[in-house]
Amino acid sequence: MQQPVRIAPSILSADFARLGEELRAVDKAGADYVHIDVMDGHFVPNLTIGPGVVKALRPHSKKVFDVHLMIAPVDPYVAAFAEAGADIITVHPEAGPHLHRTIQLIRQHGKKPGVSLNPGTPVAAIANVLTEIEMVLVMSVNPGFGGQAFIPSALDKLKDLRRMIDATGRKIDLSIDGGINADTAHQAVAAGADVLVAGTATFSGGEAAYAGNIRRLRGG
Numbered sequence: 001m002q003q004p005v006r007i008a009p010s011i012l013s014a015d016f017a018r019l020g021e022e023l024r025a026v027d028k029a030g031a032d033y034v035h036i037d038v039m040d041g042h043f044v045p046n047l048t049i050g051p052g053v054v055k056a057l058r059p060h061s062k063k064v065f066d067v068h069l070m071i072a073p074v075d076p077y078v079a080a081f082a083e084a085g086a087d088i089i090t091v092h093p094e095a096g097p098h099l100h101r102t103i104q105l106i107r108q109h110g111k112k113p114g115v116s117l118n119p120g121t122p123v124a125a126i127a128n129v130l131t132e133i134e135m136v137l138v139m140s141v142n143p144g145f146g147g148q149a150f151i152p153s154a155l156d157k158l159k160d161l162r163r164m165i166d167a168t169g170r171k172i173d174l175s176i177d178g179g180i181n182a183d184t185a186h187q188a189v190a191a192g193a194d195v196l197v198a199g200t201a202t203f204s205g206g207e208a209a210y211a212g213n214i215r216r217l218r219g220g
Contacts, residue, residue, distance in 0.1 A: 013199030058085035090114030141178030150179030162192025
């Protein structure tokens, strides 16, 4: 069953010179999760942050830290991000040779495992691990950079995943990331998403605009 919509601002679009303040601002503005993109310049064509930054940000918010690891190999870094304060650790099937083992590793560190599907990755990639995870993250852009245009085929993927998740009878977050604004948010929720990752749409306009931005993403 589809859960209430939660908004996960992506700090990739925040002011990196003021990350602590930005985090407190979106927390106060009504964010549910904080989405943290970790990129290694190898698995995706960009380089962002490491576990030290996640650890530094942790005291600034009690909201769920949804840490998206776009790094390969991913297994050697799971422990560091778990210790840094991640609540959900999301990985890609392509980021290691044994997805099920990676999921087990995340659980061993007391965290919730998620799996992310790139635009070219089929839903079948998670069919055999769906009962082992707590989040599916659909990428509606090719990962690496913020501000990209929404890929419409992601909506069909959401519909397929919604059916798969409902068939398990479990509460698994169905998240979408990339090109999310007030219009595409509505389409994504209609297709089955219940977590909306939004960077540019959340952080545009400065702190005074964040609450309104988040409200519009919820459809309010």
